[in-house]
Amino acid sequence: MQTVLLAGGLGSRLSEETVRIPKPMVEVGGRPIMLHVMDIYDHWGQHDFIVACGYKCMMMKAFFNNLHLMNNDFTVRLGTGRMNLRPCRKMEWNVSVVDTGEATMTGGRLLRLRDWIGDETFMVTYSDGVGNIDIDALLAFHRAHGGLATVTAVQPPARFGNLELAKGDRVAAFTEKVQNYETWINGGFFVFEPGVFDYLEGDHEPLEQSPLARLAADGQLFAFKHKGFWHPMDTVRDREQLERLCAEGTPPWLRFEQRSDPVVRPMIYA
Template sequence: MKVVVLCGGLGTRLREETEFRPKPMVEIGGRPILWHIMKGYAASGFREFVLCLGYKGSAIKEYFLNYEAMNNDFTINLGRHSKLEFMNGHAEQDFQVTLADTGLNTMTGGRVKRIQKYITDDTFMMTYGDGVADVNIPKLLEFHKSHGKLATVTAVTPNSRFGIVDMSSEGKVMKFIEKPRTDGRANAGFFVLNRKVFDYISGDDCTFEREPMERLAADGQLMAYKHDGFFYAMDTYREYEFLNDLWAKGQAPWKVWQ
């Protein structure tokens, strides 16, 4: 089963890093966040990926083209009888990665539509290239199969960006909660989709989270998988620092692989 990862956005709110590289290549612990996402899926046995490239997509292509050399010792013979021999293996030796240029300004729905030709099974997975989570992928897939609808989105309860002050009419603070969980659920990605979803996407200017998901919901074809564990999207430099700090402390909940 293919896993589609949206990797083409501009990442404007993380300009400190994305001025020089696409957001999926921004590193956590010395590895691109894209690598962390792919390792999470691979831990559950899903190792076939389709990456939807856009902004600075060449950097992602170069990363995978040079992956073997950068993650192995190797011996190289130069000259007329050139030869390259890698000396040791790594955990990603069974990955299959399709890198698809889906346009610089294409919206999320348009990017998905453009890689339709690479989806050969009835069901595929999709997520964003900037969020890590400890979602139980097999349980997510089991949930999707159980309801028989076309689409499943993983829904999380997000933390508020601001502390909540519970106060009396006189201004006395009764309770303060820093970044509490808010009411309702938010789209965390980690979709499971039937290929019929492609019929809901109109073209390059189609935002997947708008018309396609709204129509799927209206048709009774969209279900939500509730995830109460860890999820964090890296949209700002503060979030970049937070994720790197968790990794440095050995407290990264999304690290579900050995």
């Protein structure tokens, strides 16, 4: 199954770093945050990625083109340039890096990948948020409810947008304003059916606004509730917190002992 990483934004709230590199390449624990996200999927046997880049796209293309050299030792014959790699770390990833436009919104980036994805179920996430998501349970939940879309719902500090959940885990409303009660918000880690493309209109459209709102209104968006670790990297303070967690050993986003809610078939409302 292919996993799309949305990796084209400006990252303006982390401008101390993103003025020189794309936000997904800002390092945490000596590695770009995007690779930490990919590690989560890799743990569950998901190895096929499409990176939807935009801002400083050429830098990201060069990074992935050379990643096999950075991950391994090698011997090079300088006269011919012939190189023999000596593998240090097994990495069975297939990565497509696609320029989806510097000014394109997240919904538009996804729409531009329609031909890359085809008619298969696929996953989508952001390149700057990590969590110990049980991807197998997420996929099982998605297949059980039969709708077009699943979003992973998380409970971070109340400075984020809001998911209003109805009985049976159906998303009743998708709004950006935080309410004055316990909040479930969009944590990324989506699963989509190809029918989601019919809800996307063009480059101008953020996935998080009209498309998800209309999917919710049509009863096609369901929430997989994750009560384990989740943390975004929106600010310098966030990056420093993730750095501290890396320094303590295996980071919490790669500790999978705590499972998410049991997978049950949700009630689908007409």
